[in-house]
Amino acid sequence: MTAYTKFYCIISLVMLMTGCNPKSTPNLNVLFIIVDDLRPELGCYGSTIVKSPHIDKLAHESLVFDRAYCQAPICSPSRMSFLSGLRPNETTIHDNNTPLRQTIADIITLPQHFKNHGYQARAFGKVFHQGIGDSLSWDFYDDGPKHRSVYQLYENTEINDVKDGSKRGRPYEAAEVADDYYTDGIILNRALDALDSFDTDRPFFLAIGFLKPHLPFLAPKKYWDLYDNPRANYSRYDEPPIGAPHFAMNNAGELRNYYGVPEEGQIPEALGDTLFHGYMACISYMDAQIGKLLAKLEELHIKENTVIVLVGDHGYKLGDFNDWCKDTHYEFDTRVPLIIHHPHMTSGRTSSLVELVDLYPTLTDATSLPDPEQKMSGKSLMQIFENNSLSVKSAAYSQRPRGILMGFSIRTDRFRLVKWVHQSDYSTVDFIELYDYHEDPVESLNVADSASYLSVREAMLQQLKAEIGV
Numbered sequence: 001m002t003a004y005t006k007f008y009c010i011i012s013l014v015m016l017m018t019g020c021n022p023k024s025t026p027n028l029n030v031l032f033i034i035v036d037d038l039r040p041e042l043g044c045y046g047s048t049i050v051k052s053p054h055i056d057k058l059a060h061e062s063l064v065f066d067r068a069y070c071q072a073p074i075c076s077p078s079r080m081s082f083l084s085g086l087r088p089n090e091t092t093i094h095d096n097n098t099p100l101r102q103t104i105a106d107i108i109t110l111p112q113h114f115k116n117h118g119y120q121a122r123a124f125g126k127v128f129h130q131g132i133g134d135s136l137s138w139d140f141y142d143d144g145p146k147h148r149s150v151y152q153l154y155e156n157t158e159i160n161d162v163k164d165g166s167k168r169g170r171p172y173e174a175a176e177v178a179d180d181y182y183t184d185g186i187i188l189n190r191a192l193d194a195l196d197s198f199d200t201d202r203p204f205f206l207a208i209g210f211l212k213p214h215l216p217f218l219a220p221k222k223y224w225d226l227y228d229n230p231r232a233n234y235s236r237y238d239e240p241p242i243g244a245p246h247f248a249m250n251n252a253g254e255l256r257n258y259y260g261v262p263e264e265g266q267i268p269e270a271l272g273d274t275l276f277h278g279y280m281a282c283i284s285y286m287d288a289q290i291g292k293l294l295a296k297l298e299e300l301h302i303k304e305n306t307v308i309v310l311v312g313d314h315g316y317k318l319g320d321f322n323d324w325c326k327d328t329h330y331e332f333d334t335r336v337p338l339i340i341h342h343p344h345m346t347s348g349r350t351s352s353l354v355e356l357v358d359l360y361p362t363l364t365d366a367t368s369l370p371d372p373e374q375k376m377s378g379k380s381l382m383q384i385f386e387n388n389s390l391s392v393k394s395a396a397y398s399q400r401p402r403g404i405l406m407g408f409s410i411r412t413d414r415f416r417l418v419k420w421v422h423q424s425d426y427s428t429v430d431f432i433e434l435y436d437y438h439e440d441p442v443e444s445l446n447v448a449d450s451a452s453y454l455s456v457r458e459a460m461l462q463q464l465k466a467e468i469g470v
């Protein structure tokens with residue numbers, strides 16, 4: 001029982017003694033907002049480039065986690081982890097195609113747990129990965145529309161007729177259309193309808209999966225017009241870490257699937273400028289939808305009874321490390337935005353190390369539900385609301401395969417170690433990376449083989465073994 005749960009029990013006891021029935025206290029709703037491929041590129045995280053006023057306003061009323069890390073730096077493995085409360089080595093899901101129940105058939109997912117406790121559980125957009133949604137988790141879910149289904153300009157829809165069938169469409173678009181011509185406006189409308197139609201005598205667990213700023217960067221032109229060559233104001237780190245293995249980067253693999261992007265070699269600077277602009281435009285577009293969602297909560301007078309979580313499923317590189325997109329163990333790809341608004345708790349920010357796998361026990365704790373009778377690999381973060389300097393764990397972990405290898409990363413307050421082992425035999429170590437953020441905040445140098453770091457390396461390997469078993 002955490003301090004927060006104890007607090008709630010004491011309140012309930014006082015209510016009983018004073019004649020109030022605690023059962024008349026309604027359970028808190030949960031609004032769970034997952035944003036696809038959003039790194040902490042937000043005003044509330046210090047970005048001076050992006051315009052994100054609505055998320056910034058939410059952050060001002062919330063606890064902002066400055067050091068939150070995903071457990072896998074790509075979409076589905078990350079989501080499967082935090083929606084199940086298990087780590088990737090426990091879900092054994094490392095791709096975007098494997099359905100949850102194929103590997104952990106009897107798991108009670110986070111939304112399913114709330115549904116089992118009387119909540120109305122609905123999902124719209126990309127919550128689980130699209131196409132492999134989990135019907136047991138919800139009363140109702142709709143995981144459309146897809147990323148690539150809503151080009152608006154003829155020049156881009158026409159590409160579908162002329163491009164190589166293995167290619168996707170153009171990686172960006174700015175059409176003069178209303179918000180709901182593109183994906184996130186459509187998802188927002190479905191979410192607003194859901195909020196209007198929930199029974200008012202039962203709490204809800206509403207999950208919204210916004211698709212932007214995931215590729216392709218499609219957003220109404222008015223959001224592109226908020227920026228004028230924004231990359232000119234961005235200081236990027238051009239080179240990957242010295243001493244890192246060649247396979248650590250992902251070579252912009254996902255981006256190269258799109259029309260007009262070279263299949264190898266450098267991403268041209270002019271194209272990079274447009275893509276950077278598109279990522280910022282898509283954040284502002286998604287941010288505007290979140291503004292409408294939060295305004296609806298206030299209009300319905302339910303914000304005061306609702307826990308709101310906003311999270312990115314993993315980070316992103318925008319030419320950083322001479323690379324694009326996600327899928328590495330480095331800070332750009334594993335560090336995510338995490339904002340939790342609790343109507344009964346104070347706002348603020350914390351630099352406590354936390355993981356997305358902590359969301360499941362945090363939300364049960366935040367709503368005073370019991371934990372499910374199954375393994376929970378995360379920890380409740382509710383105590384951090386009471387003491388924002390509190391440390392609930394000493395490290396964050398991530399996992400990602402690369403070819404025949406599997407990479408396991410441990411990130412502590414000061415260091416990150418990545419251990420690359422053979423997938424067929426985890427005892428066979430291929431490569432070790434170690435970064436010291438006090439001496440090298442941008443991960444420019446792998447010091448794993450430096451004599452002065454041997455004791456750090458050994459201690460982190462032991463901690464990884466103890467926690468993850470590798």
Ligand SMILES: [Ca+2]
Nearest residue numbers: 036037075313
């Ligand atoms: Ca994603």
